[in-house]
Amino acid sequence: MADPILRLEGVHTHIGQYHILQGVDFEVPRGELTVLLGRNGAGKTTTLRTIMGLWKPSRGRVVFDGQDIGGRDTPDIAQGGIAYVPEAMGIFADLTVRENMILAARDGAPDQARLDWIFSFFPALKKFWSLAAGHLSGGQKQMLSIARAVVEPRRLILIDEPTKGIAPAIIENMIRAFQDLKRSDTTILLVEQNFRFASMLGDGVVVMDDGRIVHRDRMAALAGDPAAQTRLLGLSLDAHQ
Amino acid sequence: MTSAADDTGLPRVKLDYLPALLVPGLMIVAAPLIGSGSTWATLTVAGLAMGMMIFIIASGLTLVFGLMDVLNFGHGAFISIGAYLALIVVVPLAPWFAADSLPLNLAGLLLAILVAMAGSGALGYAFERVLIMPVYGQHLKQILITMGGLIVAEQMIHVVWGAQQVAMPLPTAFRGAITFGDIAVEKYRLIAVCIGLVVFGAMFLVLNRTKIGLLIRAGVENGEMVEALGYRIRRLFVGVFVAGSALAGLGGVMWAFYRETLTANIGGEVMIMVFIVIIIGGLGSVGGCFLGALLVALTANYTAFLAPKVALGSNILLMVLVLMWRPMGLYPVAKR
Incomplete structure (x- = not known):
């Protein structure tokens, strides 16, 4: 081990x-x-x-x-x-998907290669990039919550x-x-x-x-x-x- | 269960424009009731100017409510202290304010505003550290201790500046009115509208175009998650509290010049209107606060002209009507 x-x-x-x-x-x-x-x-x-x-x-x-x-x-x-994805997802509903990701990337703007890797699993996030996160479906919110945790290597x-x-x-x-x-x-x-x-x-x-x-x-x-x-x-x- | 079909198209996002239509709607409804076009225009500009001053005072408080979940009944102290601190500039520079020179008047006003904002911001910092910090999460204690803080601040003003009413004459260049045909618009009210719009624009830009603004908006929704992303929300709390206090100081100066007199309870007097504004707007919502301030001020002005006997209760009635329509305010923040 x-x-x-x-x-x-x-x-x-x-x-x-x-x-x-x-x-x-x-x-x-x-x-x-x-x-x-x-x-x-x-x-x-x-x-x-x-x-x-x-x-x-x-x-x-x-x-x-x-x-x-x-x-x-x-x-x-x-x-x-350490990154944390809570059970209630903890997304910021009044902020766009993009703004949620900007906050998660503490060290500056999100890295484009990393974003492309995230979009390959969760394409809906790319599609709804400029949409307020509160308008996403439950599954899309969960994608965003996980994406925030992995937007930078942890x-x-x-x-x-x-x-x-x-x-x-x-x-x-x-x-x-x-x-x-x-x-x-x-x-x-x-x-x-x-x-x-x-x-x-x-x-x-x-x-x-x-x-x-x-x-x-x-x-x-x-x-x-x-x-x-x-x-x-x-x-x-x-x-x- | 989430359907995979949810991904097939963009969700339809309804633009919530109805609350924004209330202000022009109120103006249109008031016009035939008032009858005279010039009277209506004068009342409307006066209402907008008053609304802008209330917005300046209330905008900081709504963020403090929204972000910090703090019931600050002592906000009026920053209004009063700000107005009195302006005297530090107004009294020795009285010749600047009395001079028939726009540049000198403007320089004096800006200096007074800077001193008031710096002083009330510093007081806000001490207020947060000493009074608010020990009672985070305890609403009843927050109400009691902040009301106590307001009383202490008013008594301190009596000690330092005396209990008597102080004159706060308008700078010479801001006296009088500009006339457009039959419509007379007081110059100072135009200046109040301009300053209010500048404050609203600056807040809009900071909240929507900067990372600090994003953090404030995110913190209003879910402070715990902001911390879990690695940001120190307590520092943000202090910054917002200081900024809110400084804005209250600015509002205090504007309000004192508007009334042309100054008493220690000038802040307490305006707080009922401020609370109505932030409740109508939706706690934590700057845009809602802006609309709420305009609605409250216009309603007060129109009813004072049309039905003076109901003017005192008009804003309570407005709040009841708005909350019956939208129980969480015009633009509720997501968590609330």
């Missing part, structure tokens, strides 16, 4: 009086796509938000590339090379349920885009409920339940073990095919 770019050590997160993450430990190997699975309310989104600094961990360490980023502010973490991309409510044709494009990102050695931590999608892309898998990690494995091993899927996730891959 490659060395980890991200390591969570005994991370606890409280939201108000609620104790959501209760000692989360796992690693994300460099250059791999790790899938974070779990039932609704298991703490997957809170884990991503804690890594991103949107919730501060009350205990434990979040180590990114050898540095503890646990208490840092979100802009520092983002500038350190060392780690956190993606929260990108396939939720999205048409199969767009999901196929997402799969191709993520496979291409993996070939460029980008590390991805993906929260996903669609096990078929996750199993096609994932190198490693981490399963959460009740704010704790309950299983770590290679994705191929979990995909080939219907009994484990049923035990851990209440489903089997066969049920999704």
Whole structure:
């Protein structure tokens, strides 16, 4: 296994009086796509938000590339090379697609070659370049949200349920885009409920339940073990095919 | 589920021009009611000038509401302080303002405006750091502490400049009116319209043509995502608050010259109209604020002429009607 770019050590997160993450430990190997699975309310989104600094961990360490980023502010973490695609997509509806991309490209105007690469997977973004993002369909908004995260090379991309409510044709494009990102050695931590999608892309898998990690494995091993899927996730891959 | 067919054509984007038609619509409706063309024109220009001054004051507040989610009931303090700071220039340079020379009058006015904007902007910085920062996300405390800040600012004015009313005479070249046939238009109102248009144009350019403007617009919608993209929204907050305070200072100077007198509660007096304007326009919307200011000022002027007894309540009625039509204001910002 490659060395980890991200390591969570005994991370606890409280939201108000609620104790959501209760000692989360796992690693994300460099250059791999790790899938974070779990039932609704298991703490997957809170884990991503804690890594991103949107919730501060009350205990434990979040180590990114050898540095503890646990208490840092979100802009520092983002500038350190982590991109975030939230579940709600977080697009700026009153801004055009172009303006959304300009903001995502922190280091200046978006690189044209990089844009062409993005357009090859998500051609709708080129078509609607000057349109206010609020007028895009749900799938197109998701494309824009992912495109923003990859408009400049990042060392780690956190993606929260990108396939939720999205048409199969767009999901196929997402799969191709993520496979291409993996070939460029980008590390991805993906929260996903669609096990078929996750199993096609994932190198490693981490399963959460009740704010704790309950299983770590290679994705191929979990995909080939219907009994484990049923035990851990209440489903089997066969049920999704 | 999103249909792949969504990609087959450009979505139809409806241009929302209806709110923009309200201002000319109101003017057209008022014309036959007023009867006299010259009276109508005078009232309309006066209303537009007043609207521009209210816009200058309100534009900063609407951005503070939209971007920072801060209920700043102390905005009136920056109006009053700005107007009083102008006295630092107006009193010693009284011969410039009294001279029958447009260049000298203009130089004096610009100097007064610069001092007022710099002073109220600096006060805004201190206000944000000391009073607002500890109460981010706590609306009730924001209301209480900013109202307290307004009271303290007014009392400080009494201490420094005294409690008595101060005269703020118009520069000589801006007195009187220009006549077009039967229509008399006060010169100072024309200047107020010009300054208002310059401020609106500058804000439009900054918000739409610069990266800072993009960040402000994005921050009004979703500040958390702006931070997740790597930008420090707190710095943006401070910048917008200072700019909003400086604009209130500019508005204070304009308003004080408009009234030609100055009291410590000049800011508090105008705040009800300012709140109505930003609610009508849609919290956080500069374009909505511009339209709202013109509507409020024109309505106040027309009703004061047509039905003086209902003039006081006319803006409340206008707000009720607008909110019945568009509950989030004329141009609501996406998140609100």
